[in-house]
Amino acid sequence: MISARGLRKSFGDFEAVKGIDVEVRRGEAFGFLGPNGAGKSSTMRMIAAVSPVSGGELRILGMDPAVDGPAIRARLGVCPQEDTLDNELNVFDNLYIYGRYFGIDRATCRERSEELLEFAQLTEKAKARVEDLSGGMKRRLTIARSLINRPDLLLLDEPTTGLDPQARHVLWDQLFRLKHAGVTLVITTHYMDEAEQLCDRLVVMDKGLIAAEGSPRELIAQHSTREVAELRFGVGEHDGLAERILDLGQRVEVLPDRLLVYSDDGEEVLSQVHTRGLQPLATLVRRSSLEDVFLRLTGRTLVD
């Protein structure tokens, strides 16, 4: 569906994307993870065929965006990071008019708009002004709008940023259903739980490059340990205490509010910590998550 080789994007002197290779297959949910400024959104805009490629090769649905931009965009659904809903139109018209841009005839457009309102749980709001919708409703409407042309490939740029937990779960459920219906999803996010929930495969981007690639499970296996012991000490004590437990895990990470000790046996780490006479204020042993991989790859790792 998408194939990029040495893909680059620069704005003047600033290089946002510095040569990435990506392969997205039909029917999968693919994620771009990374901190702000990693180049995710620039990559997404190139894939959406609205931003010209600065270097390297990009093929979307087998086509070159520089040549077949309109044909590519006809098969894509785009849910941008910032809502681009028309505040001056009502909810229904936002769907209907957007569908018309794709050359879908009026009757079909009306039919699909009704269906999508249902899908987005916005049927009662059909005549409401977009301005009066909550953040979650706007995101649902934006996603519904991106489906009006029955896209083969759906691009979602930070779909749940700024939403409350309830709204996020509703959205995740809808994205799951789309995936089951065979739509290929490409998602950018900086929420690790979202990536773990939704993505079959993902890349972690940092400073315009790909830092790691694989399924969530593979990435955890490659870049983290089975378990993590979290130790919370008093404010300001973490840096000093890290030195004393370096040997307890494969790696120790210092966060502002706690220490993370990466080890295959978290309970063993805790008992060793106590044996050494250290008294953490709070402790927790948990399985490694994608967040640990993310911090490892993009965060400031103190000790390896």
Add this chain to the structure above:
Amino acid sequence: MTTTIDHDGPLSAGEGLVRQLDYWGTVYKRTWRGGIISSFVSPLFYVVGMGVLLGGFIEGDPARLEGATSYLAYIVPGLVATHAMTLAIGETTYPVMGGIKWHKSYHAQMATPLALRDIVNAHLAFTLVRVASACAVFMVVLSPFGVFESWWGPFLAWGTQVLVGMAFATVVYGVSARMQSEEGFGLIFRLGVIPLMLFSGAFFPIDNLGPVLAWLARLTPLWHGVDLSRMLCLDLVDWPMALLHLVVLVGVTVAGWFWAVSGLEKRMGDL
């Protein structure tokens, strides 16, 4: 789902417009009430205030009014042409910045098969419809006042007014697309629209300006539109001059269109 790959390339200009018809239709439905005031009511104030009441103090001497038998007949063609300009500028300043920055309709449109050029075309087509309908109503309302000297002249004059609107619409669109902040629009209205309106021969013959300023006025597209519109309404057509006016107006519109499209492509083509 199957992927049908068609290498049709860009949409045809007509298809681009058709697909945006519903959008601009709803914009019209939403704005026509307010539009009536600016399109029809305020120009009528001008006609009554300046043409009839102020004109009552002005001797209808055809020798001094470029052949018009009354001041009203003199200013009507210029007023309508000027009105076409202001309407066109109104539609291509704040609404263009709105599409780029505020309601962001352009961002939504460019994510679809529409190209930036199609977006510009539809916006300009909407402006054309607004200007053409407003000028047509204006001309019809004025027809009983005895200000037209032939039956065919007003039709061509109307075409001229529409052309004046498009000359300004395209050029100002290009400026708006390049403008980062709406503060510049105040400048366009105060230092552009108002002087053009007052000194391009709509209210008095430009010869009254003195030789230097009169030549300056002749360089403005509005003067060409006003003069051509007046010739046609008064049935006093100087054909070579009329042709020159037409060439200038068409030339500015065509160049303005390229300027408008390149403006939006520069602004939004490389985000």
